[in-house]
Amino acid sequence: MVAKLTVALQDDGPFRLDVQLSCATGEILALVGPSGSGKSRVLRSIAGLYRPKRGEIIYGDEVWYDPAKAVNLTPQQRRVGIVFQNYALFPHLSAIKNVMEALGDRPPSERRARAGELLDLVNLGGLEDRNPAELSGGQQQRVAVARALARDPNVLLLDEPFSAVDKATRQRLYRELADLRRQLRMPVVLVTHDLDEAAMLADRLCILHRGRTLQEGPPFDVMTRPATPEIARLVELKNTFEGRVLEHQAGNDRTFLGWGPYTLETTYQPNFPEGSCVTWTIPNARVIIHRPDRPSRGERENPVSGIIMEFVPLGDWTSVAITVDGVPDSPLFMTVPTHVAHRNDLATDKRINASLLAKGIHLMPLSHEDEA
């Protein structure tokens, strides 16, 4: 069945909720936000475990929740599969019995075979008779996934399912979920506070902050073109600065932006009138260092110069922050491959030149931190 999940939720009071989102069949929607942003509450509302004051949850043409019409389907009626952060396995039942409990709709004679198939699907063949305590964190997560899928759920809900396992296991589970999702024919909502995880797994990303959905879209768009400075901060865009729109040139597809002593070229972004103050941002990866030994054409694109103030190798990648001449209070961050950093002898206090790629510069309204 092809059906879409549409969710609108409102709650007042200290734990305010104002959420709108939708998720289509076969799509993974990542709900991202810091802890306390209300992510889990949204997920629990979809599952029927929490009742917000107002709102509507619709799956296909079924209304699951509408307090105005006194509609509230039970979790049993909604048929959702849910994987909790700590998995919430039944500790006294073996892996296969955990899964079999979710197969109550099937004739008893089929349950064991079907549960076995599901455990094979999540690569747990051979461990059917172990109790949860005898399984590793990653294996427990797989049991929870198999159990959530057992009912052929309408919607699959994943509540930070990767947060309780070590990094190596997490990487393996990511790959498994990516494989598994090709077989999933349902909307999948993934709650996470990890942006990289969301970008890797999700088709769309929804930013949640203080109970409000702020922006929804493909992960790359949201993470490089945030609608507001607040979202830029939430998607960890460190290069967020203030500037002034100098001129628009529609014909050239160019907007010119004043930043300290520099005039930066950006793509045409006419939403902001000439002369207005804006916040602008550029992803670290769109700041390119110049190689002193081999000048290239790209160097003409928004060149800036500065002193390296911070140099942090992080394995394959190195994070570099420079103090740009003329704008001393605004460190510019970039990420360069570690071998490039070595080849160019990058080090603290060295002077380097860099280009801000025009395509990467994104304008936003001025920040209103106090408004939130």
Add this chain to the structure above:
Amino acid sequence: MNWPSLILSLKLAVWTMVVLLPIGIVLSRQLAWRRFPAKGLVEAALALPLVLPPTVLGFYILITLGGGSPIGQFYDAVLGRSLVFSFDGLLVASVIFNLPFVVLPMRRAFESIPPEVREAAACCGMSAGRILWRIELPMAWPGILSALVLTFAHTIGEFGVVLMVGGNIPGETETIAIAIYDRVQAFDNAAAGLMSAVLLIVALAAIGITYAATSSVGRRNI
């Protein structure tokens, strides 16, 4: 050895457990998971038998259930017999004074079940009854068992309340604890000693069963 008294005590203990098992499960689940008005008051009322002198508790039960009370009169009118100074009255009293011994361990046991586990069960499509039977009771089992053992041992040994509500009618309301007192009053230490030894063995067996059962359950869950 006063066999009728021992049998009466065992019968009272078993019936108390039978009556309190469902009451305890219902009450302790509510107290463990629900929030409702006057919850504190209910908790205090349930704990009262722990601190109230047994004779005082027995006195109030006697007044409440006695022939002059509405409850006593109603009982007499329906069943044609008195509630006090009978086995029925003993059972009612026993259920009341054992409530905290049942509710406290059971409540702890139900509280120890993570809410997500019950939520996961609901999302698995399990009905409330099936969740109780397949998930909650097996997980709360050690607490339920220790509640029942406490009730059993406590009922066998209870003296003050039983004497107040039941009187001391041989074969009817004379429990073994009263019989022991009776024998000591009559300087029959041999009989009192024998009965005391039997009670000691029963108590040790009860504790032993609890430990054995809970530790094996514990191993299974860890």
